[in-house]
Amino acid sequence: MRISSVTMFETSTASLNRQQSDFLKISQQIASGRRVVNPSDDPQSASRAVGVDQAKAVTEQFRDSRVSARNSLSQSESIMNSVTDAVISAKTLLVQASSDTLSDVDRESIASELKGLYESLIGQANATDGNGRYLFGGYKDNAPPFVKAADGTVQYQGDNNVREQRVDASRLMPVNDNGITIFKSVPSSAGYVAEATKDDGSPNSGNVTFRGPQVTDVNDADYGTDFRITFTSDDTFNVETFDGTNWTAVPAQTSVAYTGNIGDSAQQVSFAGVTIELEGTPVGGVNGDSILVAQAGGEQREPNLFRTMEQAIRVLENPADNPAKKADLRNTLNTSMRDLDNALDNVLTVRASAGARLNELDVVDAVGSNRMLNYTQTLSDLVDLDYADAISEYSLRQVGMQAAQKAFVDIKGLSLFNYM
Structure with a gap:
């Protein structure tokens, strides 16, 4: 059988190209740190990796969503803490104003302090988040939820909805409470x-x-x-x-x-x-x-924290200079103090609910972190490179390519003319 010089050259060139391709492939794997650089390297693992990578991306989105939810709940909880302090201060002032030893001037001074708390509560009720959205207006968050009407009373202009955010695949969490829940409600035990x-x-x-x-x-x-x-x-x-x-x-x-x-x-x-x-x-x-x-x-008696403050301010500003006005002062203060007790219980209940949701976010975060670790490990098992095997393979391919090169040089030098 006669083997032509062309055949020997083509066979040697093909061997060199194959060895070089294998060598470049393992070099690319080492450089990228991935065993599956192209889907053709391992179609089954590449297909599974796409699914795992998508699940990982969704989990990361939920993690970002939880950050946003935590910020909203933290802001709300902080504001409700301030509202709690204001209601306690108002109750203290009303207890002080109930003393029969106070003069009309003394009560007017207390009314001035109560006005400051009243305006502070309106400001807290119209608080915004970092994006300029009003926290307690429900979905109507582009305008102040509490505004003063022509008669001087505070009216709620928001809606009854509660903004929710999906913080996990199976959890749609309320991230805010509307103004009705906080300022115009009482606990069920009232x-x-x-x-x-x-x-x-x-x-x-x-x-x-x-x-x-x-x-x-x-x-x-x-x-x-x-x-x-x-x-x-x-x-x-x-x-x-x-x-x-x-x-x-x-x-x-x-x-x-x-x-x-x-x-x-x-x-x-x-x-x-x-x-x-x-x-x-x-x-x-x-x-x-x-x-x-x-x-x-x-x-018959709609709860309204602002109305309670308005009524208390009214009787404290007016002189109690006759029996009817003195009775009005006593009755209104008694009613207002009960209303403030109910308002305080309600704000504390809503605040506790916000705190419970913050704790839930911590739990969901921990579950999400474990899930991310599992996804990362699974993805690594599917496509990441075992460097010990890769380096060994790299050395083997390097030797193979050098051998192919040497063989080609030796074969290229063969000629019948050397034996004539």
């Missing part, structure tokens, strides 16, 4: 609150004051019903309940004799498992004096 007011919302004209209300029988058939005590004359009253449209007198509590205006003894009025004590002289008749006894946060 009890009854009494308020001295007429039908038209104006203060009573008489000097009736109240103590309580106190819950005496939670098993009463009417327990949970809001009611009001309306004075039909100076010495009689009706107990009325709201039927959804109007206030109607309870049949067994109509034209009840009122004795709280006799001497120094207070009269107890009991209904629906609740007792309240009344003392003083009322002004009865059409649009006469009345005492509302309603569950905090109920239909």
